Amino acid sequence: MSINSSDTNHSHSHDSHLAHHFKNAEHQFESAKQGIWLFMVTEILMFGGLFVGYSIFHAIYPKMFAEGASHLDWRLGFVNTLVLIFSSYTMAMSIHHLQKNEKSKAVLKLWLTVACGVIFMCIKAYEYSSKFHHGLFPGRYLDVAHVGAEAANLGMYYGFYFCMTGLHGIHVLIGMGLIVWLALRAQKGEFGENYFTPVEGVGIFWHIVDLIWIFLFPLLYLVG
């Protein structure tokens, strides 16, 4: 309601997406981009807390962490890494197409990105269920009778595994929801070379989520 289009302070004409307090579309785009990057800093710091905790306990219990990693299937993790890297490419391409006003190509690339997210989450769900099946639960819920006495101290490793991949998975789900929203808007022709700020913002978010996975994969699957 505060956007008053009859505002007499503006001499130039109004773009429909331009808020009243910005000079021009470029000014607004740069501000939005700065905002989303600052938000990404907070995301990285939040995961940073987990990474710090992980490295501390990895240093204290190297054998436990190596053993925990040996129960994970690195091939599944690797496939997921490729899927996410590919999805970053399709996300970037969708912006590229929007800048050239190629609407249908951009929409296709956005849906491809969503599809990659679906594949990632399906593989994740399969991994989780097979861990649960083998009694590999976090912390005190570790099914010692099932995993056997020699693996009885894996609880903490799986505490980290589920916290880190779980938090990451929630981010993937949020990202997918946002990209579906973008794809629907793009279909309606709301974006083009003059206005694609939301796509750029969500794109940056998606790249950071990928990047975090690229750190999680070696830490969780390949240690030891």
Add this chain to the structure above:
Amino acid sequence: MATATTHSTGHSNGEVNYINEFKGLKSWLTSLDHKRIGLMYMISVLFFFLVGGIFAILLRLELFKPGAQFLTPDQYNQVMTYHGAIMVFMVIIPGIPAILGNFFLPIQIGAKDVAFPRLNLASWYIFMLGAFIAVATLFVGKVDTGWTFYTPYSIKTASAATMMVVAAFIMGMSSILTGLNFIVTVHKLRAPGMTMYRIPLFIWAIYSTAVLQILATPVLGITLMLLAMERTFGVGIFDPKLGGDPVLFQHFFWFYSHPAVYIMILPAMGVVSELIAAFSRKTIFGYTAIAYSSIGIAVVSFFVWGHHMFVSGQSEIAGIVFSFITMLVGVPTAIKMFNWLATLYKGNISFESPMLFALGFLFLFAIGGVTGIMLATIATDVHFHDTYFVVAHFHYVMVGGTLMALMGGFYYWFPKMFGKMYNETLARITFVLIFIGFNVTFFPQFILGAMGMPRRYFDYIPAYEYLNSISTVGSWLIASGFLLSLYVIVTGIRCGEKAPSNPWGAKTLEWQTSSPPPHMNFEVEPIVTAGPYEYK
């Protein structure tokens, strides 16, 4: 002086402003105007301040005499937890940035609004959601961990600690979004001619605070999430039974919460810089030194968390290093202090109520700071650790610092916010009540702490009775002071005289527009040609 090319004297100013331009409750709850959002924060924060204050009075009444008065030990723990959590998360942290920052940051830099108005409104709703969940824990299972949620007790307690932790996480998110909004606003929306070295010192302080909010809050977020995970899924990271480390929680917690102490005090220092310059009618001494010392405090604050853990079993070397770095914080703080004093020197000082609060800040914050040095020194801290000395110290810094500045800033900007004047005599009486009441309440606690009275205890030996009774009487004085200021505010808004554009003759940009400001802050975009404090 900061020249604004406004023609406010030319037309019938004050006819249409941000308060009366749109009508109805819905126009407030959906408003994207930073000024209205600032007022919405004001109402919510004042409400929580009242609730937190009632809990404080209950604590002091219980401690009036030795032995049980009217609370059980369990209830005492709960009252203490709610007093701390409400005051920290819902009053002192959001206080100055969310109320005064929201209202004046865009106006002081000559912007029409903050960079992301919708995000700004969302921050308020997120804050209210978190606050609502936190208060709802009262009806679910009362939290008794203290506001610090220390493990391992917080893992084991049967109270609604998980819910409280989620509430704090949500309020943290609101804090991050506000900080992010302010940083982008300062970077991108300054008026023509408003260079970084012409922004008022309040903006420098809010800006440094925003940097802290962005860098520190996410770490608290993940810490609290891990605690919630620990309680629901038993992940084992803080649980020694599963190989985890309960002290790690303290490291994570204070890595956020120590910088958070500066999230509380930096905005207060910004307000005081404005007040001292305006009421001494003198160019502020050492503008750049005050500006940079805000950044300095923000940077150093990340490396001092270990001073909360001198007796936690961390290594002696760590203790010595943290002790040393902690004392370094005193350097930028002292720079500010001396610059304020140098500004006052030979200034044309007038003792209006905002200035009284600013001077009260200098006095109380000096005591809080000096006792901080005593606590930063390992040898003395081992004796004072977890005694009332610590309680007195952080109340001097957080209440004597932040709340004094909040009150001063509030009276200073009141005419601008509401377009009315308040009753100056009554306002001065509120200062006297709060200032005297504050010292009567908390000064005896330094002595009690030095005598060995532990903090957080429900009962004490008869030897401590005399000083505890004095302290409780002081709390009544503070309460009457704040209640009187509520009266001053309400009567000021309802039937105060109409305020001129610039009642104090101050030079910063917000005084160049009408009181209260129009919806877009300025009739014509201001062009800045000089620094903010060029009085002579």
